[in-house]
Amino acid sequence: MKADRTIDCTGLYCPMPVVKTKLELENMQSGEVLEVLADDPGFEKDLPNWCELSGEKFLGIFKEGNKLKGYVRKK
Amino acid sequence: MLEQKEKMTIILFSGDLDKAIAAFTLATTAAASNMAVSIFFTFWGLNVLKKSRFATTKSQNILQRMFNFMSTSKLPISKLNIFGLGPVMMKILMKKSNMASLSDLMKLSRQLGVKYIACTTSCGVLGLDRDALIPEVSEFAGASTYLAEAKNSKVNLFI
Numbered sequence: 001m002k003a004d005r006t007i008d009c010t011g012l013y014c015p016m017p018v019v020k021t022k023l024e025l026e027n028m029q030s031g032e033v034l035e036v037l038a039d040d041p042g043f044e045k046d047l048p049n050w051c052e053l054s055g056e057k058f059l060g061i062f063k064e065g066n067k068l069k070g071y072v073r074k075k
Numbered sequence: 076m077l078e079q080k081e082k083m084t085i086i087l088f089s090g091d092l093d094k095a096i097a098a099f100t101l102a103t104t105a106a107a108s109n110m111a112v113s114i115f116f117t118f119w120g121l122n123v124l125k126k127s128r129f130a131t132t133k134s135q136n137i138l139q140r141m142f143n144f145m146s147t148s149k150l151p152i153s154k155l156n157i158f159g160l161g162p163v164m165m166k167i168l169m170k171k172s173n174m175a176s177l178s179d180l181m182k183l184s185r186q187l188g189v190k191y192i193a194c195t196t197s198c199g200v201l202g203l204d205r206d207a208l209i210p211e212v213s214e215f216a217g218a219s220t221y222l223a224e225a226k227n228s229k230v231n232l233f234i
Contacts, residue, residue, distance in 0.1 A: 011173045015104040019183055022107035053108035 001059065001071050003035035004028065010039050010067070017043050018050045021072060025056060028074050033059065036070040043068050080111040082228035084221065089234055090119030092150035092162050092177060098234045099180035105230065106187035114184075115221045116212075117194035121203060122148050123177075124193060130207040139202035150177075185211050192216055 007024050009017040017038045024034055036047065044061055047070040051058035059071035083105045087098045098114065106112045116124055125148035131140045155161045169176060175183070185191075192214040198204070205215070214220070225231045 013172065013174045015100050015107065015180075016175055019103055019107045019187070022187070050104075050108055053110070055109065 001035070002033065003071065004032040006035040006037065008037045009043075010037055012038065013040050014042050014046060018046055021047070021050070021070075022054065025072065025074050030074050032074050034072050034074065036068075036072070038068045038070065039066055040068075041066070043070065047072070080109060082224065083110045083112045083230040084225045084228045084232070085112070085114045086221065086231075086233045087114055087116050087120035087123065088118050089153070090122035090146060090150055091153040092165070093152045093154075094234050095120075095123050095150060096177050096180065098232070099177060099184055100175075101232065102189050103180050103184045103187060106184060106189050110230075111188070111190075112184075113190040113192055113224055115192045115194060115216075117197045119146065121193060121197055121201065121208070122146055122150060123181075124148075124191065124208040124212055125203070126207060126209050130203060132202065132204065132207060134204070135202035139200075142201055143203070181211075190214065192220065194218075 005024060005028060007020055009020055017036060017040060021034065021036050028034060044063065047061050048058045051072060056075050057073035059073055061068055061070040085098050085102055087095065102112045102114055128147045128149055129143050131143045150162065152161045152165055191212045193208060193212045195215045195217055198215065
């Protein structure tokens, strides 16, 4: 998936990946896509749920080994 | 169009480090999810807000001073405190696993607009005035203010 920006939250635990996602999206334009790299296993469920809470558009999350790549489109 | 934010309230009654971390983790996450979050600090929870370690002042009576001297901003953990060794070990563990510390979470929570409210009754009992607490405290209020906010909130926690 093509992203406008990427943040690396590898090694960080809840709540840091979603908090960093939120802070990064604040600096982005509506419609842009953010890629979030993480390895906290909870993030796989947390990202779609956070998107539902915050109203951002959840595009998907992909697992490669223990690495996660999540995609969010800014509303 | 002004968006009506969903609300969350937390009462932080405990002055334990582990419980405060739980409270601030949830507050920060909720605020990052566009919720309006307020934390009411009462009784031991006020220790989290003490500006200095003891927060003893000249205006306090002897009992208040004793309380503030024995229950400080150096927070214990709720289990395995082992005379202060527990929190030290826990902080090392948290740092090793790259977990956010309480001060990291508090900083983030303010950045995301979490409101800190100190309970005036507890402040009065413990002899803590505005100057004894960190400047991030935005309001001083009582039970009615909490209930008014809690009534309109979807998530209300007592920690």
